[in-house]
Amino acid sequence: MAEPIRVLVTGAAGQIAYSLLFSIAKGDVFGKDQPIILILLDISPMLPVLEGVVMELQDCALPLLNDIIPTDKEEVGFKDLDAAILVGSMPRKDGMERKDLLKANVAIFKSQGAALEKYAKKTVKVLVVGNPANTNCLIAAKSAPSIPKENFSCLTRLDHNRARSQVAMRCGVPATQVKNVIIWGNHSSTQYPDVHHCMVNMSGSEQACFEAVKDDAWLKGEFIATVQQRGAAVIKARKLSSAMSAAKAICDHMRDIWTGTPDGEFTSMGVYSSGNSYGVPEDLIYSFPVQIKNKSWKIVDGLAINDFSRSKMDATATELIEERDTAVTFLGV
Numbered sequence: 001m002a003e004p005i006r007v008l009v010t011g012a013a014g015q016i017a018y019s020l021l022f023s024i025a026k027g028d029v030f031g032k033d034q035p036i037i038l039i040l041l042d043i044s045p046m047l048p049v050l051e052g053v054v055m056e057l058q059d060c061a062l063p064l065l066n067d068i069i070p071t072d073k074e075e076v077g078f079k080d081l082d083a084a085i086l087v088g089s090m091p092r093k094d095g096m097e098r099k100d101l102l103k104a105n106v107a108i109f110k111s112q113g114a115a116l117e118k119y120a121k122k123t124v125k126v127l128v129v130g131n132p133a134n135t136n137c138l139i140a141a142k143s144a145p146s147i148p149k150e151n152f153s154c155l156t157r158l159d160h161n162r163a164r165s166q167v168a169m170r171c172g173v174p175a176t177q178v179k180n181v182i183i184w185g186n187h188s189s190t191q192y193p194d195v196h197h198c199m200v201n202m203s204g205s206e207q208a209c210f211e212a213v214k215d216d217a218w219l220k221g222e223f224i225a226t227v228q229q230r231g232a233a234v235i236k237a238r239k240l241s242s243a244m245s246a247a248k249a250i251c252d253h254m255r256d257i258w259t260g261t262p263d264g265e266f267t268s269m270g271v272y273s274s275g276n277s278y279g280v281p282e283d284l285i286y287s288f289p290v291q292i293k294n295k296s297w298k299i300v301d302g303l304a305i306n307d308f309s310r311s312k313m314d315a316t317a318t319e320l321i322e323e324r325d326t327a328v329t330f331l332g333v
């Protein structure tokens with residue numbers, strides 16, 4: 001058996017973590033022969049709840065789970081990490097201004113970035129889920145200068161999976177027969193779900209998505225709006241945010257980092273923009289199509305972008321620039 005890896009989940013007493021921890025602990029993400037030490041970080045008032053989560057994990061009697069470490073201390077939580085899944089963040093409270101919310105999150109991700117810098121392995125893979133995920137990820141990366149920026153990513157896989165599934169349902173095929181949808185930009189309602197490079201395996205052959213769906217108006221209108229607003233639709237129906245599907249997307253994202261994407265397929269991840277791809281400005285965490293091999297991602301370059309796509313990609317970049325520029329003013333505070 002391999003040496004155990006150390007995996008941190010923050011926000012570990014919350015609802016996404018409750019759907020996530022079992023999958024990680026039973027080997028769905030890092031492999032069925034990879035022992036794991038799970039480190040569970042939450043804030044001090046949640047420690048009693050976390051104790052219950054620990055009991056349940058123990059009661060699962062899982063062969064790969066070598067140890068469980070609940071903590072409210074960064075020096076314990078971030079020590080020698082191989083992977084960090086940062087789910088916890090400051091939620092919006094009634095009457096809270098957008099700027100104050102951003103400020104609170106900058107404080108959290110600055111501190112956690114600094115803890116990664118100080119305590120984690122330099123090869124740690126960091127996935128930011130807590131919203132605003134793109135900007136939180138950027139702040140964490142900036143606060144951990146000795147860890148390569150490429151090792152930080154944020155979750156847009158839930159949006160990617162939503163887009164894939166919408167197309168699959170429309171075509172009456174399983175989601176596995178739909179590949180290469182793209183989510184561009186921010187994990188928000190300005191994200192652009194793009195199917196211009198998507199292929200659908202239908203009636204025995206691979207077809208371009210527009211040909212398979214045969215309804216351009218739907219693909220350019222309702223489809224995009226449905227994916228963009230899916231989070232809100234789930235909250236409206238469930239009175240709680242999407243946790244099961246978010247947990248599944250986290251597993252997909254981290255598993256792809258660990259084991260790579262299938263040949264000829266790409267996925268969507270919020271990654272550091274160095275300004276060299278698709279005219280997206282540098283120094284943003286922006287969701288791109290990526291392929292992953294040997295634990296390294298590469299943006300899929302050279303895809304044709306039409307005017308319809310261009311304007312949507314620019315709009316979501318503009319939103320991220322504005323958020324970043326406000327966020328960095330809080331870094332010195």
Ligand SMILES: NC(=O)c1ccc[n+]([C@@H]2O[C@H](COP(=O)([O-])OP(=O)(O)OC[C@H]3O[C@@H](n4cnc5c(N)ncnc54)[C@H](O)[C@@H]3O)[C@@H](O)[C@H]2O)c1
Pocket residue numbers: 010011012013014015016017041042043046087088089090091108128129130131132133155156157158159187241242243246
């Ligand atoms: N990127 C995505 O696709 C995506 C999808 C769904 C949800 N989210 C975001 O994920 C986050 C968590 O969602 P949830 O439903 O689990 O929320 P939740 O409120 O159920 O749980 C959040 C947990 O984080 C903890 N927490 C807060 N600050 C912390 C800190 N500084 N360190 C450690 N833990 C801290 C809280 O105490 C709580 O236990 C939210 O920000 C949500 O918006 C992102």
Ligand SMILES: *[C@@H]1O[C@H](CO)[C@@H](O)[C@H](O)[C@H]1NC(C)=O
Pocket residue numbers: 131132133134186187188189319320322323
């Ligand atoms: C970007 O998306 C996040 C969700 O990750 C959202 O909270 C934030 O408000 C968006 N940014 C802007 C400037 O709208």
Ligand SMILES: *[C@@H]1O[C@H](CO)[C@@H](O)[C@H](O)[C@H]1NC(C)=O
Pocket residue numbers: 201202203204205206
């Ligand atoms: C497409 O689907 C058919 C079954 O309907 C399968 O035999 C074939 O391998 C699939 N092709 C690809 C490229 O996945």
Ligand SMILES: *[C@@H]1O[C@H](CO)[C@@H](O)[C@H](O)[C@H]1NC(C)=O
Pocket residue numbers: 294
């Ligand atoms: C995979 O990455 C590691 C570490 O970056 C490197 O040492 C190794 O040579 C790479 N292997 C391949 C096949 O590229």
Ligand SMILES: *[C@@H]1O[C@H](CO)[C@@H](O)[C@H](O)[C@H]1NC(C)=O
Pocket residue numbers: 122123124125148150151257294295296297
């Ligand atoms: C993380 O950084 C290491 C170098 O420390 C590099 O080999 C690896 O490819 C990076 N991982 C990702 C996901 O980019």
